[in-house]
Amino acid sequence: MTPFDHPPVGMNLARTAKVIAQAFDAALVEAGGTLPVWLTLLSIKSRELANQRELAGMIGIQGATLTHHLNAMEAQGLLTRRRDPDNRRVHQVALTEAGEVMFLKLRTAALAFDKRLRAGLSDERLADFAEVLAALRANVEV
Amino acid sequence: MTPFDHPPVGMNLARTAKVIAQAFDAALVEAGGTLPVWLTLLSIKSRELANQRELAGMIGIQGATLTHHLNAMEAQGLLTRRRDPDNRRVHQVALTEAGEVMFLKLRTAALAFDKRLRAGLSDERLADFAEVLAALRANVEV
DNA sequence: ATCGAATCATTCGATATCTAACTGTATGGG
DNA sequence: CCCATACAGTTAGATATCGAATGATTCGAT
Numbered sequence: 001m002t003p004f005d006h007p008p009v010g011m012n013l014a015r016t017a018k019v020i021a022q023a024f025d026a027a028l029v030e031a032g033g034t035l036p037v038w039l040t041l042l043s044i045k046s047r048e049l050a051n052q053r054e055l056a057g058m059i060g061i062q063g064a065t066l067t068h069h070l071n072a073m074e075a076q077g078l079l080t081r082r083r084d085p086d087n088r089r090v091h092q093v094a095l096t097e098a099g100e101v102m103f104l105k106l107r108t109a110a111l112a113f114d115k116r117l118r119a120g121l122s123d124e125r126l127a128d129f130a131e132v133l134a135a136l137r138a139n140v141e142v
Numbered sequence: 143m144t145p146f147d148h149p150p151v152g153m154n155l156a157r158t159a160k161v162i163a164q165a166f167d168a169a170l171v172e173a174g175g176t177l178p179v180w181l182t183l184l185s186i187k188s189r190e191l192a193n194q195r196e197l198a199g200m201i202g203i204q205g206a207t208l209t210h211h212l213n214a215m216e217a218q219g220l221l222t223r224r225r226d227p228d229n230r231r232v233h234q235v236a237l238t239e240a241g242e243v244m245f246l247k248l249r250t251a252a253l254a255f256d257k258r259l260r261a262g263l264s265d266e267r268l269a270d271f272a273e274v275l276a277a278l279r280a281n282v283e284v
Numbered sequence: 285a286t287c288g289a290a291t292c293a294t295t296c297g298a299t300a301t302c303t304a305a306c307t308g309t310a311t312g313g314g
Numbered sequence: 315c316c317c318a319t320a321c322a323g324t325t326a327g328a329t330a331t332c333g334a335a336t337g338a339t340t341c342g343a344t
Contacts, residue, residue, distance in 0.1 A: 007272070061331070066293095177300095206302075206323085209323065233322080290339100290341075292339080313318090314316095
């Protein structure tokens with residue numbers, strides 16, 4: 001498949017990330033949510049009253065994409081948006097009761113998936129893995 | 143950002159894969175193509191006359207998605223589709239002259255990007271990295 | 285005090301992807 | 315032989331994402 005001496009790192013990374021993301025999404029659908037819904041809930045919980053720019057940054061998506069998800073989740077009754085009275089440009093996002101419930105359900109699924117993923121891999125091995133990921137990111141920035 | 147003891151592997155993997163894929167796509171756009179175009183060209187070159195099911199499998203996308211890319215690339219004059227006379231269900235895909243030229247240009251960009259990505263990482267380290275990727279994939283299958 | 289620049293969010297239009305349904309073609313068991 | 319089943323590809327409809335343009339608000343420099 002490749003005109004490369006070594007199997008290309010990037011391709012391997014992309015393929016692996018894809019199958020894992022798909023499996024994770026399937027696990028979350030099982031639990032009544034989706035991957036973007038989980039990421040959005042997680043970002044909101046980790047910093048209540050953050051503005052949308054900050055939430056998008058935590059998730060690693062653009063503001064426009066987050067707006068989309070928030071619209072859907074607001075329609076589903078998982079969250080509310082309210083303008084910050086101190087700075088009426090920003091929308092403060094907060095979870096509803098239903099949003100909290102969904103968060104807890106998806107967290108259970110996410111924790112189980114993370115455990116499944118780490119099976120058979122030592123902490124040192126995973127730490128080195130994370131370091132390589134960081135190095136790859138660094139090699140691409142700038 | 144997380145209710146996890148350890149930073150979750152999957153999230154780290156997904157984020158890294160995303161920024162690297164974006165950087166790679168940018169490099170390919172610089173060279174006159176895109177990531178899906180490159181992957182399609184590469185899959186065709188690595189097995190001339192393969193059918194679309196096989197090509198999609200090599201790239202890691204569904205047949206329907208490949209159809210989309212082939213339509214666009216055929217319209218651009220990069221490739222041709224012809225029915226296999228021995229089995230009129232299958233379409234044999236072949237590159238045109240322009241497709242060959244594009245392949246060479248994008249290959250140069252891809253090789254340069256791969257080199258940039260590996261900078262500062264030993265072969266052993268990358269080999270172990272690839273093994274962990276394989277283990278993660280295995281942990282998710284079935 | 286006002287106007288231009290910056291900031292936050294939304295809207296718009298495009299691309300990539302998926303699944304499911306459909307079309308056309310091949311094949312094998314009765 | 316022929317029909318049920320399987321297979322290759324396309325089409326249709328949905329979701330996720332991005333970048334660019336727009337709207338609303340704030341801030342700062344003169």
